Amino acid sequence: MTTLTPPTPPDDLLALRAEIDRIDALLAELLGARFRATAQVGRLKARFALDAVDPVREAQQAQRYDALAAEHGLSPAFTQRLFRCIIDEVVANHRDMRQGDPTAP
Numbered sequence: 101m102t103t104l105t106p107p108t109p110p111d112d113l114l115a116l117r118a119e120i121d122r123i124d125a126l127l128a129e130l131l132g133a134r135f136r137a138t139a140q141v142g143r144l145k146a147r148f149a150l151d152a153v154d155p156v157r158e159a160q161q162a163q164r165y166d167a168l169a170a171e172h173g174l175s176p177a178f179t180q181r182l183f184r185c186i187i188d189e190v191v192a193n194h195r196d197m198r199q200g201d202p203t204a205p
Contacts, residue, residue, distance in 0.1 A: 134186070135193075142194035152194035158187065 109117075145152060162180065169179035 131186075135190070138190045139193065139197075142190070142197040145194055146198045149198075152191045152198060161187075 142152070144150075161183070165179050165183050166176045168174075169176040
């Protein structure tokens, strides 16, 4: 049986992959910072018995996300889906906090 060895990627490709890996690490760091900030918001909302969802704020943010997408050359639809996923996780965390879930962030 012959074992095929994959070709060695060119240096340019390896450099680009390393750059992507650095960017991914930054994204994870930024998401961590965002979730730490939203956890503080969740604690305040729980303390003052505020709803986990703020439709006015979400509508304002949706417009802001479209502007950010345009500014950075991203698809507005993709940007909306990405932030919807993040917001859904934040809302779930806030609801858990309000219900006194000790594992909530």
